[in-house]
Amino acid sequence: MSEITILVLEDEPEVRAAVVRDLELFTSTFHIEASDEADDARAVIGEVREAGGEVGLILCDHLLPGLRGTDFLIELNNDPATASMRKVLLTGQAGHEDTIRAINDGGLDHYITKPWTVDELHAVVKEQLTEYVLTEIDDLLPYVNTLDGPRLLEAISERGWDR
Structure with missing residues (x-):
């Protein structure tokens, strides 16, 4: 099973720490990384992929130094290596x-x-x-207790246990 990472991209240290703290529930199953700018987030994505893992979700602020969060999400969506990543905009500033x-x-x-x-x-x-x-993982069983268990169990049943 490859490790799935949740990436938090937020430039405000207090907000970034609060998001990471609020994601504590998911740390038994997912790795959490935090970045304060797009360049660092790109590096984290590369490091996760080099280690054989994948970033499954990015929580991205809109107002970032040097690049708007929406532009970074567009960049990720246009790259086949990161297009499947789930993208959440977490902001109070996007018009x-x-x-x-x-x-x-x-x-x-x-x-x-x-x-x-x-x-x-x-x-x-x-x-x-x-x-x-x-959509991206074959072995769903490790995620049943952390995520939407009934949906995952239904998918396991439809796919068959041996997949």
Whole structure:
């Protein structure tokens, strides 16, 4: 089983730490990495892939130094190596046009406004990672207790246990 990473891209240290803290529920099954700028996030994605893992989900702020989050999500969506990554924009700053671009061109899977609630963040992360493992991972069993167990068990039943 290759390790799946959740990547948090947020330039504000306090917000980044809060997101990582709120993702603690998922650390038994997923690795969490945090970056404060797009260049660092690119490096993390490369390191994860070189180690045989994959980034399954990115939670990305919009206002970042040097590059807007929506532009980074578009970049990820246009790269075949990262296109399947689930993409969540976590921001209070994206305007209507930026959000539309992120949806249409960046393959945005969800939008969370700041401030978020822990329950909302957990629900979105659970939903997005469930979608990711259903489409990208053959062995779903390790994810049943952390993600949407009934959906994963149904998929296991449909696929067969030996897959």
